[in-house]
Amino acid sequence: MADPEIPPPPWQRLPDRSSRKRREPISRDAIVAAAIGLLDREGLSALSMRRLGEELGAGAASLYWHVGSKDGLLDLVLDELIGEVEVPDPDPARWQQQLKETARSQRRVSLRHPYLVRVSIGRIPMGPNALRVTEGTLAILRAGGLSPRLAVQGYLLLIDTVNGFTVDETGVEDGGAPQLPPEELQKVADMARDYIASLPPEQFPNMTDLAGEFAFSDPDERFEILIDIFVDGLARRAAAR
Amino acid sequence: MADPEIPPPPWQRLPDRSSRKRREPISRDAIVAAAIGLLDREGLSALSMRRLGEELGAGAASLYWHVGSKDGLLDLVLDELIGEVEVPDPDPARWQQQLKETARSQRRVSLRHPYLVRVSIGRIPMGPNALRVTEGTLAILRAGGLSPRLAVQGYLLLIDTVNGFTVDETGVEDGGAPQLPPEELQKVADMARDYIASLPPEQFPNMTDLAGEFAFSDPDERFEILIDIFVDGLARRAAAR
DNA sequence: GGTCTAGTCAAACACTGTTCGATGGTTGGT
C-alpha cells in the first residue's frame, strides 16, 4: 500500500475535498430564513442564488433541491413575511377600528421589509400564513355585517389599497441599500420640490403653487387619511340599503 | 486600381460590411416607439436591449448612444404612455365626476399596456406628459375647493390607489404573453375557487363560505366601488371643517 | 459486504445590461 503521508503527484488532479462535505444539510426553512436576512440587510437586488448559497456555506445548485426555483423561494419568502402581519379577533362593535389596525399592521410589515411589496407583485399569496390573514380579515368584515359580495370586494380592495400605498412609499430604494437614509430621502424630496417650483407658472400654476406641499406631505398622515376614507366609505356602503 | 468587380480573396478576412452601415440613423423617439411596440406585443420580459436592437435593425450597443441605459429607456417609455391618459379641463361643478374620469382613463391605459404599472414602480414620473397629467389633476382638485394640503395628499393617494388596483389586476401575466387570454384567466380563477372551497371549514369558515364570491368578483364593479369610496371620502373630508 | 438514495456541487448553458475600441459616414474649414 502507498504511504498516505506521500502526497499524490500534482498531475493526477485528484478532486479537492478540502472545502466540501461537512454539512449538516441545509433545510428549506434555513434557506428561507437566510434569504430574508439577506434581503433585509442588502435589498432585493442583492438576492441571487449564488450569493444566497455562499451565505449558507453551500453551492448555488444545492438550493434547487430544496426550493425548486428562485420563484419558488420567493413564494416561500412572501408567505413567511405575511406571517408577520397581525389581525385581531373579530369584535362586531369595533370592526372599523379593527380593519384599520390590520391595515396599519400590513403597512408596518411592508416598511420593515421594503422589498416585500415588490416581491408580492404577480404572486397570489396562498400559503398557510396568507390563508390565516385572509380568513381573519374576512371575519372582521363579516362581523361588520357586510354582505358576502361586499366583504370579498372590500377585502380585495383593502389589500390593493394598502399595497398601492406602500409600493410607492418603499419604491425609491434598492440601489443596494435596503432603504436609503432619511437625509438622502429628504434631499431627493427637496430636489423634486425645487424642480417643481422652477416650472413656468403660466403653464403649471397649480404645481408651482403647491410645490411646498409636495415637499412637506407626510406619509403617515396620508396613510391615515387613506384608511379613514376607505373604511368609512366601506361602512357607509354597507349601511346603505 | 483594383477592379471593384473582383471579390477580395477570402483569406484576407476583410470586415463584413454587408449588414452594416445603411441606416437612416435611429432616433430616440424611434427607439421608444419600438420598445412600446415590443412590450405591447410580447410583454415586459421580452424587452432586452439586444432584442430591441434587432427589432430596429441595429446593434444593441447603438441604443446606448441615444437612451443611456435601459433604465433611461424605461423612463422615456413611462412618460410616453402617461401621455395617453386623458384629464378633462376643470369644471368646479363636476369635479367629482371629473376625478373619477381621470382615474378610469388611467386604468384604461394601464390595461392597454399591462406592463405599465410594473415599469412605473420605483420611478418618479417627471417627464413632460407626467407634468401635464399632474397639473391637470391638481387643477380639478383645487376646482373642487380642496385645501392645498388635501389637494396634494388626495392627488398622491389617487395615483397610489389606482396603481394598487391595476398592479393587482395586471399582475398575473407575462409568462411571455402580454396578457393571458380570458379563458386561461378564468381557469386560474376556478382553480383558486376550488382550492379555497376545499379548505377545512372549521378552520376557514369565512373563506369556504365565500369561495363562490371570490370566483365571481367583478374587477370593473370593484374598481367603481373603489373610486366611489375614494372620491366620496375626499369630498366629505373637504366639506368637513 | 453491498445496494440504494438523499443531498451536494463544479461546470456548463443561455441569457442579461453595459463598456470599449475600432470603424465608418458626414460635415465644415481651409
Next chain:
DNA sequence: ACCAACCATCGAACAGTGTTTGACTAGACC
C-alpha cells in the same frame, strides 16, 4: 481637393444572472 473633427454604429468582451446536468459522496437499509 484635402483633412480633420465629429456623430453614430457595432462586434467583442465582461461580469453577472437563473437553471440543468452529471458526477459524486455520506449515511441508511438489507
